Amino acid sequence: MFAEQAGIDLTYERIEAQADGFADCVHHLRARGFRGVNVTLPFKEDALRVASNATPRALRAGAANTLTIDGQRIEADNTDGAGLLRDLAENLGKTIAGCHILLLGAGGAARGVLQPLLDANPAGVVIANRTQERAMALAALGDARVHAMPIGQAGERAFDLIINATSASLQGSALPVPAACFHGKSLAYDMMYGAQPTGFMRQAAARGVRVADGLGMLVEQAAEAFFGWHGVRPATAPVILALRRALTA
Numbered sequence: 001m002f003a004e005q006a007g008i009d010l011t012y013e014r015i016e017a018q019a020d021g022f023a024d025c026v027h028h029l030r031a032r033g034f035r036g037v038n039v040t041l042p043f044k045e046d047a048l049r050v051a052s053n054a055t056p057r058a059l060r061a062g063a064a065n066t067l068t069i070d071g072q073r074i075e076a077d078n079t080d081g082a083g084l085l086r087d088l089a090e091n092l093g094k095t096i097a098g099c100h101i102l103l104l105g106a107g108g109a110a111r112g113v114l115q116p117l118l119d120a121n122p123a124g125v126v127i128a129n130r131t132q133e134r135a136m137a138l139a140a141l142g143d144a145r146v147h148a149m150p151i152g153q154a155g156e157r158a159f160d161l162i163i164n165a166t167s168a169s170l171q172g173s174a175l176p177v178p179a180a181c182f183h184g185k186s187l188a189y190d191m192m193y194g195a196q197p198t199g200f201m202r203q204a205a206a207r208g209v210r211v212a213d214g215l216g217m218l219v220e221q222a223a224e225a226f227f228g229w230h231g232v233r234p235a236t237a238p239v240i241l242a243l244r245r246a247l248t249a
């Protein structure tokens with residue numbers, strides 16, 4: 001849809017790599033003349049490893065969702081953080097500056113969005129993860145605004161923005177987010193998306209909180225990758241709308 005908007009003639013294919021064959025898959029694509037790859041779970045760490053160089057944001061995230069192939073050179077990038085920030089700011093009208101943020105999860109997605117969130121000047125970010133050590137490791141990156149705490153203790157304060165960057169929704173598991181984490185003007189954002197609201201979104205909506213899923217982030221991270229490849233920033237709103245209609249049809 002982005003290419004159609006820009007009048008660019010390209011081939012875009014959905015490819016499933018073998019669990020232990022990601023590098024082979026990318027080399028095969030290069031041999032076929034492909035110039036870029038959007039990468040999703042569970043290959044984002046492999047994508048960083050297969051690259052000959054990486055952008056600072058991919059290195060910081062320890063994971064890549066975008067590859068650019070130029071002859072023998074493969075560059076890894078991570079556009080998830082930029083995608084989330086753009087979805088929050090442009091599509092949802094959420095200002096991050098001054099916000100108290102609760103970030104649930106400490107996997108690749110959480111790592112990818114932490115620095116872009118900090119760059120937008122929040123008042124603070126609390127990271128809560130099922131495995132507390134991973135949250136602590138992520139919080140130990142040296143920014144005084146970031147703290148890790150067990151999810152059960154996060155309810156000592158209410159947050160303006162609660163981001164679910166865990167894959168709990170993917171497994172249909174509930175997250176034990178204390179009710180006190182939400183206030184009337186909070187936004188509860190689940191990076192997951194689907195035909196139905198996730199358990200986390202239902203949990204937040206039941207407390208009267210505004211909710212959003214990650215469909216906008218999906219489209220915005222793809223738009224950021226497209227911009228990197230083609231130098232054209234696509235209009236995302238019609239694409240989000242079309243995908244939403246297709247999901248709920």
Ligand code: NAP
Pocket residue numbers: 041080083104105106107108109110129130131132134165166167168170171173174175191192193214215217218219221
């Ligand atoms: P990941 O690296 O595998 O990390 C998974 C995270 O979820 C870890 O923090 C893990 O905790 C936690 N977790 C898994 N199952 C859980 C459960 N049952 N209860 C509580 N926590 C659980 O995955 P990721 O790459 O960070 O992706 C996370 C989610 O973000 C996925 O659902 C993915 O689809 C979504 N995502 C969406 C977009 C988008 O464009 N919308 C982009 C990127 C990611 P432990 O550390 O304790 O294992």
